Amino acid sequence: EKKVYRFDEGNAGMRDLLGGKGANLAEMSNAGLPVPPGFTITTEACNDFFVNEEVLSDELMEQVTQAIADLENRTGKKLGHPENPLLVSVRSGAKFSMPGMMDTILNLGLNDQTAAGLAEQTGNPRFAYDSYRRFIQMFGDVVLGIEHYKFEEIIMDVKEKRGVQLDPQLDADDWKKVIDLYKTLIKKETGQEFLQDPIEQLKQSIHAVFSSWNNTRAKIYRKMNHIPDDLGTAVNVQTMVFGNTGEESGTGVCFTRNPSTGEKKLYGEFLLNAQGEDVVAGIRTPQPIAELQDSMPDIYEQLVAICNQLELSYKDMQDIEFTIENRHLYILQTRSGKRTTQAAIRIAVNMAREGILTREEALMRIQPEQLDHMLHRRIDPDASLKTWAKGLPASPGAASGQIVFDADQAEALTKQGKKVVLVRPETTPEDIHGILAAQGILTSRGGMTSHAAVVARGMGKACVCGCEQLKIDLRNKTVTTEDITLREGDLLSIDGGTGQVFIGEVPMIDPELSPEFQELLAWADEKRKLSVRTNADNPSDARKARELGAEGIGLCRTEHMFMDPERVPIVQEMILAEHEDERKQALARLLPIQKEDFKGIFQAMDGCPVNIRLLDPPLHEFLPHLEELLVEITKLQVTGQEATPEYRQKENLMKKVRALHEFNPMLGHRGCRLGMVYPEIYRMQVEAIFKAAVECIEEGVRVEPEIMIPLVGHVQELKRMRVLVEEVAEEIMRQSQMAVSYKVGTMIEVPRAALTADQIAGKADFFSFGTNDLTQTTFGYSRDDAEGKFLHIYVEQGVLPHNPFISIDREGVGELVRIGVEKGRQVKPGLKTGICGEHGGEKASIQFCHEVGLDYVSCSPFRVPLARLAAAQAAI
Numbered sequence: 001e002k003k004v005y006r007f008d009e010g011n012a013g014m015r016d017l018l019g020g021k022g023a024n025l026a027e028m029s030n031a032g033l034p035v036p037p038g039f040t041i042t043t044e045a046c047n048d049f050f051v052n053e054e055v056l057s058d059e060l061m062e063q064v065t066q067a068i069a070d071l072e073n074r075t076g077k078k079l080g081h082p083e084n085p086l087l088v089s090v091r092s093g094a095k096f097s098m099p100g101m102m103d104t105i106l107n108l109g110l111n112d113q114t115a116a117g118l119a120e121q122t123g124n125p126r127f128a129y130d131s132y133r134r135f136i137q138m139f140g141d142v143v144l145g146i147e148h149y150k151f152e153e154i155i156m157d158v159k160e161k162r163g164v165q166l167d168p169q170l171d172a173d174d175w176k177k178v179i180d181l182y183k184t185l186i187k188k189e190t191g192q193e194f195l196q197d198p199i200e201q202l203k204q205s206i207h208a209v210f211s212s213w214n215n216t217r218a219k220i221y222r223k224m225n226h227i228p229d230d231l232g233t234a235v236n237v238q239t240m241v242f243g244n245t246g247e248e249s250g251t252g253v254c255f256t257r258n259p260s261t262g263e264k265k266l267y268g269e270f271l272l273n274a275q276g277e278d279v280v281a282g283i284r285t286p287q288p289i290a291e292l293q294d295s296m297p298d299i300y301e302q303l304v305a306i307c308n309q310l311e312l313s314y315k316d317m318q319d320i321e322f323t324i325e326n327r328h329l330y331i332l333q334t335r336s337g338k339r340t341t342q343a344a345i346r347i348a349v350n351m352a353r354e355g356i357l358t359r360e361e362a363l364m365r366i367q368p369e370q371l372d373h374m375l376h377r378r379i380d381p382d383a384s385l386k387t388w389a390k391g392l393p394a395s396p397g398a399a400s401g402q403i404v405f406d407a408d409q410a411e412a413l414t415k416q417g418k419k420v421v422l423v424r425p426e427t428t429p430e431d432i433h434g435i436l437a438a439q440g441i442l443t444s445r446g447g448m449t450s451h452a453a454v455v456a457r458g459m460g461k462a463c464v465c466g467c468e469q470l471k472i473d474l475r476n477k478t479v480t481t482e483d484i485t486l487r488e489g490d491l492l493s494i495d496g497g498t499g500q501v502f503i504g505e506v507p508m509i510d511p512e513l514s515p516e517f518q519e520l521l522a523w524a525d526e527k528r529k530l531s532v533r534t535n536a537d538n539p540s541d542a543r544k545a546r547e548l549g550a551e552g553i554g555l556c557r558t559e560h561m562f563m564d565p566e567r568v569p570i571v572q573e574m575i576l577a578e579h580e581d582e583r584k585q586a587l588a589r590l591l592p593i594q595k596e597d598f599k600g601i602f603q604a605m606d607g608c609p610v611n612i613r614l615l616d617p618p619l620h621e622f623l624p625h626l627e628e629l630l631v632e633i634t635k636l637q638v639t640g641q642e643a644t645p646e647y648r649q650k651e652n653l654m655k656k657v658r659a660l661h662e663f664n665p666m667l668g669h670r671g672c673r674l675g676m677v678y679p680e681i682y683r684m685q686v687e688a689i690f691k692a693a694v695e696c697i698e699e700g701v702r703v704e705p706e707i708m709i710p711l712v713g714h715v716q717e718l719k720r721m722r723v724l725v726e727e728v729a730e731e732i733m734r735q736s737q738m739a740v741s742y743k744v745g746t747m748i749e750v751p752r753a754a755l756t757a758d759q760i761a762g763k764a765d766f767f768s769f770g771t772n773d774l775t776q777t778t779f780g781y782s783r784d785d786a787e788g789k790f791l792h793i794y795v796e797q798g799v800l801p802h803n804p805f806i807s808i809d810r811e812g813v814g815e816l817v818r819i820g821v822e823k824g825r826q827v828k829p830g831l832k833t834g835i836c837g838e839h840g841g842e843k844a845s846i847q848f849c850h851e852v853g854l855d856y857v858s859c860s861p862f863r864v865p866l867a868r869l870a871a872a873q874a875a876i
């Protein structure tokens with residue numbers, strides 16, 4: 001079985017087997033790009049390795065040995081040869097890129113002899129010993145598990161003794177000293193000498209890279225990014241090229257477009273006289289790529305040409321690693337670049353305009369959930385703020401919070417509900433949980449392609465990096481500029497779009513949609529079949545939603561209007577009324593208030609349909625809790641106030657609360673069952689709707705009210721409620737001498753309604769599937785109890801594939817929706833159907849709504865753009 005592929009045997013389509021890095025190295029080799037030769041060990045070999053209790057099979061090692069021999073032939077060098085040694089890198093590379101999560105070893109093949117040989121051969125002993133110490137360090141870290149900082153400390157000591165600041169200032173003898181100290185460290189930590197046999201070095205490195213698939217940070221990263229755990233990683237063994245031979249050499253990373261803003265401009269960084277990870281590790285802050293144009297114009301031009309070629313061939317923005325060895329350019333990796341949502345949108349739209357992508361392809365490039373990031377608040381540009389420090393704008397968005405200096409602390413405080421900004425000299429993959437928890441990240445070292453920046457962009461977190469004015473003292477937990485010191489817990493704000501850092505909190509404003517975003521959504525609107533409405537019960541939400549593209553209101557909940565603290569006493573009076581007359585008096589006082597509510601919403605929606613649901617929750621929700629009342633009553637008793645009117649009123653209230661008590665309020669006296677028992681409540685609401693409509697029409701505002709009866713389970717309920725609505729509507733129209741066109745329909749939110757949808761449709765102009773309640777009533781779960789107590793266990797154990805309150809359960813709840821639509825349309829072909837549960841703002845559920853042929857989805861205002869895009873993707 002073939003477990004090893006030479007780069008020229010693969011291609012970009014073989015990601016499953018060769019991993020993303022291997023497949024792309026193969027593709028680039030075959031396209032004639034300057035890729036150092038090498039070979040890839042397959043992900044299957046990795047999975048075998050885990051099945052085989054982490055032992056590398058003889059079969060595999062045989063194929064590896066052959067591939068090495070082949071590499072030796074092609075390069076004219078030999079592994080372990082004292083005068084002309086072949087050196088290789090051993091690189092991890094899974095199907096989906098997991099930057100920095102797994103391990104890579106460079107300069108393998110060096111030992112005491114070959115290092116001396118390399119020094120001789122190149123006439124550059126500084127380079128040879130720098131390479132050797134790097135190899136020992138990486139091998140020590142990755143294979144032997146010796147902590148990274150122990151090596152760094154040794155370098156720091158040597159630099160201090162020599163009185164220099166930067167690694168490249170050390171000479172060959174210094175590096176030899178470092179090597180001796182490294183070897184002593186290794187002896188001390190492992191009890192053994194540093195491994196000299198190159199084949200054994202290779203074997204152990206392959207072993208370690210395979211194992212790194214299962215290190216903790218890789219597991220966390222996969223979980224976060226929904227990457228399956230059983231894919232395994234490939235291993236790439238590649239001939240080394242050297243960016244650390246001197247000032248004519250270097251290494252860098254570049255993006256074919258700006259990954260933060262999406263601007264079409266080569267974007268990247270490089271370091272002269274450096275190797276591999278130096279750029280991303282944030283050890284030295286690199287130079288911007290534009291400076292390469294000045295120092296090595298020919299190389300720069302070659303790089304630009306290659307970038308263009310790669311972008312066109314992959315039809316996507318590429319993130320490219322390169323190394324320059326003595327003015328020769330080599331490409332070491334290409335992959336689709338991680339980017340902010342803002343950049344993703346701009347790139348997709350521009351690529352469609354440039355003809356690289358079709359509009360459909362551009363639409364498919366954006367994950368609907370990502371759009372959330374676009375709707376983040378940002379710092380008010382009109383606020384006059386004093387910038388405390390300025391770094392690189394690594395990932396846009398604004399963040400405010402308490403300063404914390406380590407990832408664990410960030411996680412702990414966030415769990416307590418605090419907002420934090422993680423402040424670090426640089427971050428490493430071990431900090432990932434802290435980055436996830438924090439509002440934003442601020443680093444004092446490292447460039448735009450440093451670890452912190454890459455990870456933050458991927459997560460849509462604000463990040464400012466390379467803020468070099470800041471002196472961060474991790475031991476004393478302070479961050480200092482020349483004159484000001486802040487401590488852990490102090491408030492700090494960052495703007496990842498500008499790189500600015502502010503002391504304290506700063507004013508924020510709502511987001512705006514960029515022109516590219518608008519254009520993308522306009523393309524989505526052309527494609528989608530579903531219309532998109534919003535759930536809104538006040539004018540300002542309604543306006544916001546229209547700005548974001550909502551075409552109507554799919555659910556206006558009237559109970560929120562009753563909850564307003566000023567109105568609660570009137571509502572309570574209404575509930576406490578002993579007789580219908582008393583109740584009507586209270587309702588009469590609510591009427592004008594409710595009418596103004598509807599007017600405001602009609603005005604905001606300006607002619608778009610507005611679906612208003614009559615009162616739904618059980619009445620006791622508007623009364624105080626029994627426990628609270630008991631406490632108050634007891635207090636009055638203890639202080640001898642039993643004769644006061646206040647006491648009597650409280651006692652009355654308590655009686656009513658007791659009377660309204662329900663064993664299972666979710667299935668109790670609510671929805672249209674309220675309208676059946678207290679028709680005067682629904683009459684008042686309908687009157688308010690029609691009076692508001694009439695006034696709007698008089699003012700020249702078009703209105704299209706849809707009156708929705710909740711929780712219907714039997715056609716007889718709807719039949720009666722419809723009569724009620726029609727009576728009131730006709731009365732108002734007669735009084736005002738004005739015609740208002742309107743619809744009456746129902747929510748379908750109990751199984752019986754879906755199953756008898758043909759009967760119900762006879763009395764309904766529309767169905768709105770209330771899938772929150774329909775999920776509760778279909779599963780028999782009360783959501784609040786289920787989510788806290790057992791649902792997560794069901795999901796973890798795979799009883800359910802996902803939480804059905806978040807993404808619709810197609811087989812059960814979805815089936816009821818399908819039946820409801822089908823039966824309803826049999827009776828009434830033009831029946832309007834929509835969904836108004838939270839599912840209306842979730843990608844997979846929207847796909848489902850498209851498939852069953854609903855007319856619209858309705859979701860919260862900020863989800864409207866997501867729904868527009870998801871509906872388009874469903875139609876493509």
Ligand code: ADP
Pocket residue numbers: 036088089090091092098099100101102103104106238239240241242275276277321322323332333
């Ligand atoms: P990661 O997946 O973490 O980016 P890589 O395998 O890409 O790890 O390697 C890390 C660094 O080492 C990269 O900067 C890469 O350019 C460099 N590198 C890898 N192989 C070679 C090589 N053969 N010659 C020179 N540099 C290399």
Ligand code: MG
Pocket residue numbers: 321333
């Ligand atoms: Mg890489």
Ligand code: MG
Pocket residue numbers: 616710711749770773
């Ligand atoms: Mg409901």
